[in-house]
Amino acid sequence: MQISREADYALRAILYLTRTNGGRPIATSIIADEQRIPPSFLTKIISRLSSAGIVRTSRGPHGGVSLARSSTDLSVLDVIEVIDGPIALNDCVTDPGGCPFGQTCSLHDVFCEAQTLLVDRWRQATFDLLIKANGQT
Secondary structure, three states: OOOOHHHHHHHHHHHHHHHHOOOOOEOHHHHHHHHOOOHHHHHHHHHHHHHOOOEEEEOOOOOEEEEOOOOOOOEHHHHHHHHHOOOOOOHHHHOHHHOOOHHHOOOHHHHHHHHHHHHHHHHHOEHHHHHHHOOOO
């Protein structure tokens, strides 16, 4: 499993906002430059994050992007799911009836356990904790 490039860019943009903005809007051009994200791609990502209530945007000379939620309440999982959709390591995890092997599948429990561990870890990884873990308070 691999998250999309778009999700990676979204995570980096949110991490940058968490680390730098203190609530004030930052121009998308600055975020794109600092995080090496293609500007047109970042615009689409910001639009999706804004629609989901993760960031807010404002126009004008002092406009830009800022977090709409506290970094203590915003997790890696929140951002990935906005961009890539719900996490599903395999179809059988979300639809056990979709597996032709049903209850006799030896892999089902392993997939379910792995998904639970991954989702829980991403849910616990809030952006404030990521910044603190790297000594960037």
